[in-house]
Each structure stands twice: as structure tokens, then as C-alpha cells.
Amino acid sequence: MIKSILNRFVGPEAEGRRLTRDAAYIVHALTEEHYGPIRAEVAQDLRKDIDYTMETFVRKDETYGFKRAMDNLSRMHNEARKRRDQRALTSLTLAIIYLKAEKVGAPAQAARDSILAYLEEWAPVTEENSGAMPPTPG
Structure with a gap:
């Protein structure tokens, strides 16, 4: 009983609800x-931010990849806030939400889906490499 009440306010389900709410609000705005x-432009920046972060941090290091990715995105977010760059702030906020939703998993699937739907509408991938990283030789 107490555990079910506590899970409403903390834990992956609560985090998933919060991320879903935040992503829906920003995408609607x-x-x-x-x-x-x-x-x-926000969609293009967001696609590059997500692709770069996933390739550089998450896929290369299973153990500490999410932590390093969050540190990098948070640092860039703080720099954008100091510059008062609304475009970068918005894209980095959505990238942070996407990355947290990736880590939470199924409870935050709706947050990932809303961000990916926004990306598909405004910045569809035209080729294998989205431009975030140099094309792989091949």
C-alpha cells in the first residue's frame, strides 16, 4: 500500500509521467x-544534438555513457542560457528529456514518441547519416 503511494511520486513511473508532460508541453509550444x-531550426538542432550525444557518449560507453551525455548536454544548456539563445535552449531541453526518457524506458515511451514525431515532421532524416557526425567511410 505505502509502496504504491510512494511510486506515484518517485520512481520510474513518476519520472516517465513528468518527462511525458514536459515533452508534450514543449512540442505543443x-x-x-x-x-x-x-x-x-530547433528540430534540426535537436536531431543533431540527439545523434551526436548517442554516437559520442551512449553507444560508446555502456557504463558511464548516459552520465557523460547528461553532463555534456547540461553544460551546453547552461551556456545557451547564459547567451539567452532560445533556439539552443529549446533544442537542448528536448534532447535532455529524450535522453532521460531513453534511460527510464517504457514508462517514458510517450515522451520519446512525441519528440520523435516532432522530429519526423520538421527535420526528417534524408539519408543514413543525419549530419551530426561526419559520414562514415564506406
Whole structure:
């Protein structure tokens, strides 16, 4: 009984609900009129941020990859906040939410889905390499 009440406020299910709510709010705000001019640019930056982070940190190091990726994204987010760069702040916030949702797993699937749907609409992948990393020789 107490454990079920506690799981409502802490744990993966609560984290998944929070990430889903935050992702839905930001994606909805991006589709509103006042974000119109930077909507596609945010999507392109977001795709590059996610691809770069996954390739550089997460896929290379199973043990510490998420921690290093979060540290890198948080550092870039703080720099964007100091510069007052709304485009970078928005894309990095969504990248952080996506990465946290990857780590949480199934409870945060809706957050990942909403971010990926936004990316598919505004920055679809046109080839195997999205441009975040140099093309692999091949």
C-alpha cells in the first residue's frame, strides 16, 4: 500500500509521467504561432544534438555513457542560457528529456514518441547519416 503511494511520486513511473508532460508541453509550444520562425531550426538542432550525444557518449560507453551525455548536454544548456539563445535552449531541453526518457524506458515511451514525431515532421532524416557526425567511410 505505502509502496504504491510512494511510486506515484518517485520512481520510474513518476519520472516517465513528468518527462511525458514536459515533452508534450514543449512540442505543443513549438507548434504554436510564436515559435514559427525557429521551429524547423530547433528540430534540426535537436536531431543533431540527439545523434551526436548517442554516437559520442551512449553507444560508446555502456557504463558511464548516459552520465557523460547528461553532463555534456547540461553544460551546453547552461551556456545557451547564459547567451539567452532560445533556439539552443529549446533544442537542448528536448534532447535532455529524450535522453532521460531513453534511460527510464517504457514508462517514458510517450515522451520519446512525441519528440520523435516532432522530429519526423520538421527535420526528417534524408539519408543514413543525419549530419551530426561526419559520414562514415564506406
